[in-house]
Amino acid sequence: MEKTIINTPSAPAPIGPYSQAVQVGSMLFISGQVAINPTTGNVEATDIIGETHQVMHNLKAVLAAAGMDFNNAVKTTIFLTDMGLFTQVNEVYGKYFSGNFPARETVAVKGLPKNVNVEISMIASN
Numbered sequence: 001m002e003k004t005i006i007n008t009p010s011a012p013a014p015i016g017p018y019s020q021a022v023q024v025g026s027m028l029f030i031s032g033q034v035a036i037n038p039t040t041g042n043v044e045a046t047d048i049i050g051e052t053h054q055v056m057h058n059l060k061a062v063l064a065a066a067g068m069d070f071n072n073a074v075k076t077t078i079f080l081t082d083m084g085l086f087t088q089v090n091e092v093y094g095k096y097f098s099g100n101f102p103a104r105e106t107v108a109v110k111g112l113p114k115n116v117n118v119e120i121s122m123i124a125s126n
Helices: 048-065 083-094
Strands: 003-006 021-024 027-033 073-080 103-108 118-125
Touching: 027 048, 048 083, 048 118, 073 083, 083 103, 083 118
Parallel strands: 073 103
Antiparallel strands: 003 021, 021 027, 027 118, 073 118
């Protein structure tokens, strides 16, 4: 099966040797997104709510570049630096879906790139 690299200027450029997303057949594998504003290349959010919204906007941009949206999401992984942030992240995250939520796990990690508090990766399918 052929793979297609998905990159869009509407989401942050990768900060390492990886692609924003890779599509194989009907499956789209989106790399973890953090709260980097793609216009400035900086983390501008000042709290976990702002960070989560930016992460979701970045995921939305990558989905759109592949001709998809949040309805196509089948699996997400949320990485948090503190499980005490779970409720706030969950509240923002849930607003981006219109029911039929994707499968998901949430894990606590010691640290994330750019010293952010949340990172989300996604698998989608059309």
